[in-house]
Amino acid sequence: MAFYLIVGAAGGIGSCLCRRLVADDHRVMMLGRDESKLAALADELKQPFAVCDASDWDRLAEVTDQAIEEFGTLDGAVNLAGSILLKPAHLTSKSDLQNVIEQNLVTAFGLIRSVAPKLKKAGGGSIVLMSSGGAAIGLTSHEAIAAAKAGVAAMARAAAATYAAGGVRINTVAPGLVKTELTGRVWQNERSAEASRAMHPLGRLGEPADIASLIAWLLSPEQTWITGQDIAVDGGLSSIKSATR
Numbered sequence: 001m002a003f004y005l006i007v008g009a010a011g012g013i014g015s016c017l018c019r020r021l022v023a024d025d026h027r028v029m030m031l032g033r034d035e036s037k038l039a040a041l042a043d044e045l046k047q048p049f050a051v052c053d054a055s056d057w058d059r060l061a062e063v064t065d066q067a068i069e070e071f072g073t074l075d076g077a078v079n080l081a082g083s084i085l086l087k088p089a090h091l092t093s094k095s096d097l098q099n100v101i102e103q104n105l106v107t108a109f110g111l112i113r114s115v116a117p118k119l120k121k122a123g124g125g126s127i128v129l130m131s132s133g134g135a136a137i138g139l140t141s142h143e144a145i146a147a148a149k150a151g152v153a154a155m156a157r158a159a160a161a162t163y164a165a166g167g168v169r170i171n172t173v174a175p176g177l178v179k180t181e182l183t184g185r186v187w188q189n190e191r192s193a194e195a196s197r198a199m200h201p202l203g204r205l206g207e208p209a210d211i212a213s214l215i216a217w218l219l220s221p222e223q224t225w226i227t228g229q230d231i232a233v234d235g236g237l238s239s240i241k242s243a244t245r
Contacts, residue, residue: 003027003071004219005064007054007111008080010037012180016208017078018045020216029067032081054081054107057114064114076126076219077115081107084182089143097144104148109155112170116163124167126219129156131172133234149174153230160228169227171218176234178206200235201242
């Protein structure tokens with residue numbers, strides 16, 4: 001049985017991941033900003049939770065320390081906190097950009113800062129962060145989110161090098177468009193959903209389980225020779241172009 005810290009646990013991907021890990025007899029400490037959603041998931045899974053905005057590094061460090069003190073050695077952590085902004089650069093305000101950076105890059109940096117030394121001290125473990133298929137290729141109106149997610153991937157590679165000698169593995173997962181509440185404005189509109197499906201060569205949008213399954217795989221101690229990787233789970237969006245359907 002392993003013990004994992006999941007930031008953004010109550011979201012679409014986070015809740016799917018937590019259910020998967022618990023079904024595999026692991027324990028999870030669930031973090032997020034929405035207390036009501038966390039409490040409902042905690043009641044369902046019988047797992048602990050704490051309200052925490054991961055952009056608040058002091059609070060994140062405090063919760064991490066409390067979780068380790070109460071539940072024992074930490075085996076890994078995941079950051080699923082984030083936001084999305086689809087605007088061209090000339091319509092993006094400085095505060096818009098700062099918010100995207102705060103919710104995506106700052107939260108990821110904070111998790112590494114809080115968790116990596118703990119994992120190193122314990123002999124190793126796995127950290128998984130979220131980048132994006134939109135950081136690998138140019139997509140219209142993705143300037144802000146592409147900048148933030150490319151930053152996450154680059155930062156993760158550097159951190160993977162920093163902590164490798166301590167057995168700490170750090171990888172990122174790069175999704176295409178996944179059907180979650182966060183992206184609902186896109187996929188709940190049939191016209192935009194159809195356009196998005198056409199951009200993904202496999203012809204469908206992602207489901208939370210598509211992403212959660214890879215995260216769970218990267219967390220597993222069986223994957224002790226994988227680090228510094230940005231792995232695309234995007235229906236082919238960032239790497240291939242299929243013939244017109």
